[in-house]
Structure formats: structure tokens, C-alpha cells
Amino acid sequence: xxxxxxxxxxxxxxxxxxxxxxxxxxxxxxxxxxxxxxxxxxxxxxxxxxxxxxxxxxxxxxxxxxxxxxxxxxxxxxxxxxxxxxxxxxxxxxxxxxxxxxxxxxxxxxxxxxxxxxxxxxxxxxxxxxxxxxxxxxxxxxxxxxxxxxxxxxxxxxxxxxxxxxxxxxxxxxxxxxxxxxxxxxxxxxxxxxxxxxxxxxxxxxxxxxxxxxxxxxxxxxxxxxxxxxxxxxxxxxxxxxxxxxxxxxxxxxxxxxxxxxxxxxxxxxxxxxxxxxxxxxxxxxxxxxxxxxxxxxxxxxxxxxxxxxxxxxxxxxxxxxxxxxxxxxxxxxxxxxxxxxxxxxxxxxxxxxxxxxxxxxxxxxxxxxxxxxxxxxxxxxxxxxxxxxxxxxxxxxxxxxxxxxxxxxxxxxxxxxxxxxxxxxxxxxxxxxxxx
Ligand SMILES: [Fe+2]
Numbered sequence: 001x002x003x004x005x006x007x008x009x010x011x012x013x014x015x016x017x018x019x020x021x022x023x024x025x026x027x028x029x030x031x032x033x034x035x036x037x038x039x040x041x042x043x044x045x046x047x048x049x050x051x052x053x054x055x056x057x058x059x060x061x062x063x064x065x066x067x068x069x070x071x072x073x074x075x076x077x078x079x080x081x082x083x084x085x086x087x088x089x090x091x092x093x094x095x096x097x098x099x100x101x102x103x104x105x106x107x108x109x110x111x112x113x114x115x116x117x118x119x120x121x122x123x124x125x126x127x128x129x130x131x132x133x134x135x136x137x138x139x140x141x142x143x144x145x146x147x148x149x150x151x152x153x154x155x156x157x158x159x160x161x162x163x164x165x166x167x168x169x170x171x172x173x174x175x176x177x178x179x180x181x182x183x184x185x186x187x188x189x190x191x192x193x194x195x196x197x198x199x200x201x202x203x204x205x206x207x208x209x210x211x212x213x214x215x216x217x218x219x220x221x222x223x224x225x226x227x228x229x230x231x232x233x234x235x236x237x238x239x240x241x242x243x244x245x246x247x248x249x250x251x252x253x254x255x256x257x258x259x260x261x262x263x264x265x266x267x268x269x270x271x272x273x274x275x276x277x278x279x280x281x282x283x284x285x286x287x288x289x290x291x292x293x294x295x296x297x298x299x300x301x302x303x304x305x306x307x308x309x310x311x312x313x314x315x316x317x318x319x320x321x322x323x324x325x326x327x328x329x330x331x332x333x334x335x336x337x338x339x340x341x342x343x344x345x346x347x348x349x350x351x352x353x354x355x356x357x358x359x360x361x362x363x364x365x366x367x368x369x370x371x372x373x374x375x376x377x378x379x380x381x382x383x384x385x386x387x388x389x390x391x392x393x394x395x396x397x398x399x400x401x402x403x404x405x406x407x408x409x410x411x412x413x414x415x416x417x418x419x420x421x422x423x424x425x426x427x428x429x430x431x432x433x434x435x436x437x
Pocket of ligand 1: 024026179180
């Protein structure tokens with residue numbers, strides 16, 4: 001994945017299919033930090049943020065970025081660009097704040113009468129994390145695992161992230177996918193309510209390694225808007241062009257924890273109370289958010305029709321409601337792409353810092369204000385302007401000014417990964433060689 005992104009982020013290839021990614025300990029964390037709540041890295045590659053939830057074809061997909069390090073877990077997001085030798089590592093350590101946001105999925109969402117939401121209906125289908133949930137090794141064939149990777153036996157039951165296991169146990173997703181330990185491993189975690197989470201970890205992306213697994217999932221009508229029976233055929237046609245969608249519940253969590261996030265910047269441990277992440281919204285709030293999206297899309301549609309003199313082809317409200325939650329591809333290039341033909345940009349150990357705030361993050365924050373605010377914000381052309389990343393596009397400045405410290409592209413020199421062999425390290429170095437791009 002790392003290699004794949006490396007080529008793609010710099011504009012030399014296009015991902016053939018929609019790909020969701022999270023941060024681990026070998027990513028360009030400085031770029032990811034521009035999009036704390038996720039966004040497009042390039043066409044067809046969507047970053048899930050520090051933690052995040054999206055929907056695709058009715059599947060509800062959650063993610064937790066980073067690796068677990070206890071000494072940083074309860075710190076805030078204090079790191080600032082340019083990163084130094086310490087923060088270039090701490091920035092990808094999983095934080096309690098982002099875990100609690102995920103756990104809020106299961107502790108909020110009461111309806112107006114205070115009744116708990118139906119858990120099964122809203123259950124996550126897939127969650128993926130970089131490091132393994134702690135102790136998941138006990139629910140597969142660990143003896144066989146230790147034959148291949150005997151050093152993993154040293155950690156015993158402690159192997160993996162306690163934060164990941166907390167999320168797994170509370171949210172009970174149907175599937176959980178991880179990486180990090182450079183080995184394929186399958187396990188089935190049994191929950192007390194007789195549901196299970198099927199866990200799968202895959203190996204590194206290297207020749208003759210188990211780095212790819214294809215799983216089939218039944219695509220459902222979008223569960224956020226239950227489709228009437230007569231629209232199922234139409235839905236099947238639309239499934240041919242499924243798009244990534246916002247998860248309304250997740251947007252509500254982001255909005256209602258924004259002040260916590262903004263104030264949680266300490267570089268020392270600052271434990272958070274989980275009570276702050278409970279009962280953040282009601283079903284009525286979620287319905288209102290959904291309606292705001294429909295309003296936005298109706299306005300967009302009417303403007304589009306006027307511009308194209310297409311007033312007779314107005315889309316019905318029902319059709320709009322089929323795609324009003326689509327995450328638009330609103331990527332804006334806010335830094336230079338790597339260009340090996342430019343002699344000033346030949347040092348592969350460095351990439352260029354972004355020259356201005358990522359418009360995707362500005363727009364997402366604007367979107368949260370517009371759709372989640374309890375106040376009735378008018379939806380007009382001015383609103384649409386604030387939801388368009390083009391509004392925030394700026395000219396790229398030259399990146400070579402001396403006061404711009406260039407960031408390491410990948411933290412290959414860090415020692416926070418698992419043991420890799422010399423052979424693996426050589427392979428790593430080969431794949432990032434410009435000759436192979
Ligand atoms: Fe890793």
C-alpha cells in the first residue's frame with residue numbers, strides 16, 4: 001500500500017478502483033495531518049482520517065489510524081508542522097480522543113424518548129486498523145503463527161493495541177482488517193451476544209507474500225434511506241456506480257466533539273472522560289442532518305439545471321435522496337507533485353510541505369456547521385460556495401524557500417515497526433527507487 005500510494009500521490013498513476021486508506025507508522029503523516037477527519041489523497045484514494053466512518057453500497061466502514069503507544073495515547077494532537085525527529089513519530093500514535101469518537105457510535109443516538117437505537121441495524125460491517133487489536137492472536141491458530149514469526153510469541157496476550165480491542169469489543173463489527181505485523185493471520189472473535197468479528201491481517205506488499213485477499217460483500221440499498229420496493233431495480237442499476245458516502249451519525253459525532261478536539265492539544269497526558277462522548281445526538285438530529293443534505297443537493301440541482309437550461313429535467317426528491325450523501329471528489333492540489341525530471345526536486349528522501357491549508361479540511365468543517373448546527377442556517381448560493389474546495393484554491397508557491405523544513409516522506413528510519421529482515425529492507429529501498437517509478 002505504501003508503495004502504491006507513493007507512486008499515486010505524485011500523480012504518475014491513477015488508482016484503478018476506489019481505495020480506502022488509514023495511517024500507520026510508515027505513511028506521510030505530515031500530509032495526513034492536513035486531513036484529520038479524512039479526505040481525498042488523489043483520485044480514487046480516500047484517507048479515513050485519524051478515525052472515521054463512511055458508507056459504501058450500504059456497508060458501514062470504520063477505521064482507526066496509527067499505532068498504539070501507551071505514553072502518547074492520552075495526549076492531545078499537539079504536533080505541528082514542520083515535524084521534528086520526535087513528532088514525526090508521535091504524530092502517528094493512536095489517541096484516546098479518536099478512539100472515544102468511534103465508541104460514541106454505540107453510546108449515543110437515542111431517539112426523542114431516550115430509547116437506545118437498534119444496535120444491529122447500525123452495526124459496523126468493517127473496521128480496519130493498522131496494528132492488531134490486542135489479544136486477537138488468541139482467537140486464531142497462534143501456534144502456527146509463532147512458527148512463522150516466533151518473535152511475536154514474546155508479547156503473548158499483550159500483542160496488539162488495547163485501543164483497537166476496546167473498539168472491537170464495544171462496536172462488534174462484522175469484520176476487522178489489520179496490517180503492521182507483516183504476516184497473514186485470521187481469527188474469529190466471539191462476542192457475548194453470540195455475534196462474531198472475523199479478523200484478517202495481511203502481509204506486506206512484496207512478491208510472493210500474502211498481501212491480497214478478495215472478499216465478497218452483499219451490497220445493500222443505502223441503509224440511511226430505506227428504499228421502497230419499487231425502487232430496488234433502479235437501485236441495482238445505481239449499484240454499478242456506487243459512490244462513497246458520508247455517515248450521518250459520524251458527522252454528528254465530529255460536530256458535537258469539535259470543541260473537545262479543538263481544546264485537546266496538550267503534549268502531556270490529558271485523560272478524557274467518556275461521559276463527554278455519550279448521548280451526543282438523537283435520531284431526530286440525524287434525520288435533520290439528512291434533510292439538510294437533501295436541501296443542499298436540491299439547490300445544487302436547480303442551479304445546475306438553470307446553467308444548462310435544463311429546467312424540464314428536474315431530478316425528483318427521491319432521486320436526490322439516493323445520492324445526497326455522496327462524498328464529492330473535491331481534491332485540490334496544495335503542494336507540488338514529485339517530478340523526477342526537475343533537478344531541484346530529486347532528493348527522494350524528502351517531499352515538499354503543503355503551501356496552504358488543505359481546502360478539503362476547510363470545506364468539511366464548513367459542511368459540519370451547515371448540516372449539523374441546531375440553528376437554522378440558510379442554504380443558499382453563499383452556502384454552496386463555502387462547500388466548494390475551489391473557493392479555497394490558491395496558487396502553489398515555490399517549496400524551496402529556506403525556512404520550509406522538508407519532511408521525511410516515510411519514516412523508514414524509525415524503530416517502531418516490527419522486525420524486518422535485511423531482505424525486506426532492501427526490497428523497501430528498491431521499491432521507492434526513482435528508477436522503478
Ligand atoms: Fe506498521
